[in-house]
Amino acid sequence: MELETGSKKHIVIIGGGFAGLNAIKVLDKNKFDITLIDRHNFHSFPPLFYQIASSGLDTGSISFPFRREMRHMKHVRFHMGEVKNVDTENKTVTTQFETISYDYLIIAAGTTSNFFGMKDLRDKVYTLKSVAEAIRLRNELLDRLERASITKSHERKKQLLSFVVIGAGPTGVEVAGAIGEMKRYIVPREYPELEKDDIKILIVEGADRVLRTMSEDASRHAREYLGHLMVDVKLNTTMVSYDNNIVKFADGEEVYCETLIWTAGITGEPIGGFDKSVYARGGRFIVDAFNKVKGYDDVFALGDIAYLESPEYPHGYPQLAQVAIQQARCLSENLNSGRFDKEFKYKDKGSMATVGRNRAVADLNKLHMYGRPAWFTWMFVHLISILGMRNKLTVLINWIWAYCTYSTSLRLLVRPTKYPYRGHWDLAKE
Ligand SMILES: Cc1cc2nc3c(=O)[nH]c(=O)nc-3n(C[C@H](O)[C@H](O)[C@H](O)COP(=O)(O)OP(=O)(O)OC[C@H]3O[C@@H](n4cnc5c(N)ncnc54)[C@H](O)[C@@H]3O)c2cc1C
Numbered sequence: 001m002e003l004e005t006g007s008k009k010h011i012v013i014i015g016g017g018f019a020g021l022n023a024i025k026v027l028d029k030n031k032f033d034i035t036l037i038d039r040h041n042f043h044s045f046p047p048l049f050y051q052i053a054s055s056g057l058d059t060g061s062i063s064f065p066f067r068r069e070m071r072h073m074k075h076v077r078f079h080m081g082e083v084k085n086v087d088t089e090n091k092t093v094t095t096q097f098e099t100i101s102y103d104y105l106i107i108a109a110g111t112t113s114n115f116f117g118m119k120d121l122r123d124k125v126y127t128l129k130s131v132a133e134a135i136r137l138r139n140e141l142l143d144r145l146e147r148a149s150i151t152k153s154h155e156r157k158k159q160l161l162s163f164v165v166i167g168a169g170p171t172g173v174e175v176a177g178a179i180g181e182m183k184r185y186i187v188p189r190e191y192p193e194l195e196k197d198d199i200k201i202l203i204v205e206g207a208d209r210v211l212r213t214m215s216e217d218a219s220r221h222a223r224e225y226l227g228h229l230m231v232d233v234k235l236n237t238t239m240v241s242y243d244n245n246i247v248k249f250a251d252g253e254e255v256y257c258e259t260l261i262w263t264a265g266i267t268g269e270p271i272g273g274f275d276k277s278v279y280a281r282g283g284r285f286i287v288d289a290f291n292k293v294k295g296y297d298d299v300f301a302l303g304d305i306a307y308l309e310s311p312e313y314p315h316g317y318p319q320l321a322q323v324a325i326q327q328a329r330c331l332s333e334n335l336n337s338g339r340f341d342k343e344f345k346y347k348d349k350g351s352m353a354t355v356g357r358n359r360a361v362a363d364l365n366k367l368h369m370y371g372r373p374a375w376f377t378w379m380f381v382h383l384i385s386i387l388g389m390r391n392k393l394t395v396l397i398n399w400i401w402a403y404c405t406y407s408t409s410l411r412l413l414v415r416p417t418k419y420p421y422r423g424h425w426d427l428a429k430e
Contacts, residue, residue, distance in 0.1 A: 024073070034076045053141070086299075108324070127263070166263065170352075217361075287307065312346075
């Protein structure tokens with residue numbers, strides 16, 4: 001079925017993350033037809049990617065098919081595809097499959113990992129920017145535990161179980177904490193061939209504290225929690241190279257590591273067709289207070305990929321879900337009214353991070369919480385934010401189960417393969 005046309009304007013949205021999806025919810029169905037383009041056919045929930053990586057949740061619990069979400073929205077169509085280029089003269093967007101015309105374009109494509117010029121790093125490290133990357137890391141962790149369990153050499157066991165996490169922001173801290181929980185609670189029970197000390201987890205940060213965007217108290221508690229989970233912390237240094245399983249740091253230290261998890265930086269998803277002058281640092285589109293991309297009246301950018309300075313945020317708004325959601329609502333209201341009289345103002349609701357069971361930190365404006373209260377608050381906030389009732393229930397049941405049993409039930413090593421069993425032999429030859 002074709003979209004309804006007539007006098008309605010056609011909005012194309014690139015990206016169905018927090019920003020894209022919230023824009024769709026608020027845009028007036030009587031004024032706009034909308035085409036959402038995303039490279040995946042589902043919306044996902046990045047704050048819980050680390051729980052997929054650590055086998056705490058399955059992918060279906062934090063992902064939601066776009067077509068299901070939009071089944072009652074007659075004015076919205078979903079097109080799967082990766083946007084390669086935008087032609088702003090002819091007002092078209094091109095994916096690998098098709099070219100689509102627009103009246104207004106909203107770019108909400110988010111970010112990808114930034115390797116700061118270390119070109120070959122992409123192929124050597126593990127990242128956590130999509131569901132697929134989280135599954136890849138989960139398989140790597142499970143595979144290493146299995147291989148180490150059947151290895152006779154103690155030295156080789158330690159090599160197989162050497163993990164370094166680069167970047168101690170919320171993602172780095174959460175993933176390091178999750179591996180620490182496996183080391184502390186799961187390995188002693190389910191991998192009798194391994195000792196806790198066979199597993200080495202190191203988290204590295206360039207700043208002088210972990211979670212540097214949160215309060216100093218939150219950083220101190222998070223560091224303490226990492227210590228409880230037997231995660232080593234190295235501060236005030238950056239990684240300069242990773243070759244032949246050796247991580248070299250700016251302070252001269254070298255560490256052996258076979259699994260490097262990179263959470264140290266992000267950059268805007270590359271969208272072709274724009275002049276360099278529209279980009280700020282970090283590959284973000286420079287926008288004004290109405291989220292209009294510099295130099296355009298019909299192209300907008302939202303969320304992580306948008307760069308907007310304000311007196312409170314002279315280096316741009318933080319790349320957080322709440323910013324994306326609030327910007328999407330503000331822009332949609334401006335488009336609905338057509339007046340563009342509402343400037344974007346961020347209402348900071350605070351930030352949180354969890355470092356495993358009963359261990360979390362939360363800075364909620366003037367209220368600072370730690371430990372169990374913060375952990376329950378963290379769970380509640382994430383639970384209500386996940387899309388879909390089925391997903392909320394699945395996540396809740398998984399969390400209750402994990403809380404009662406000190407275990408996660410999803411440690412299944414499933415590799416997609418065209419030829420059954422062949423991949424395993426190839427791996428053994430490595
Ligand atoms: C591991 C992790 C943990 C996080 N934890 C938190 C947290 O606890 N709290 C918090 O507030 N924020 C957190 N964030 C940040 C938060 O997820 C982002 O700020 C938020 O997702 C930004 O929303 P967005 O809509 O701008 O982009 P995204 O949610 O990233 O959505 C972008 C969408 O665009 C699609 N896309 C990208 N490029 C293309 C293309 N070329 N063509 C078609 N489609 C494309 C993607 O598939 C995706 O669906 C976390 C991020 C990560 C990665």
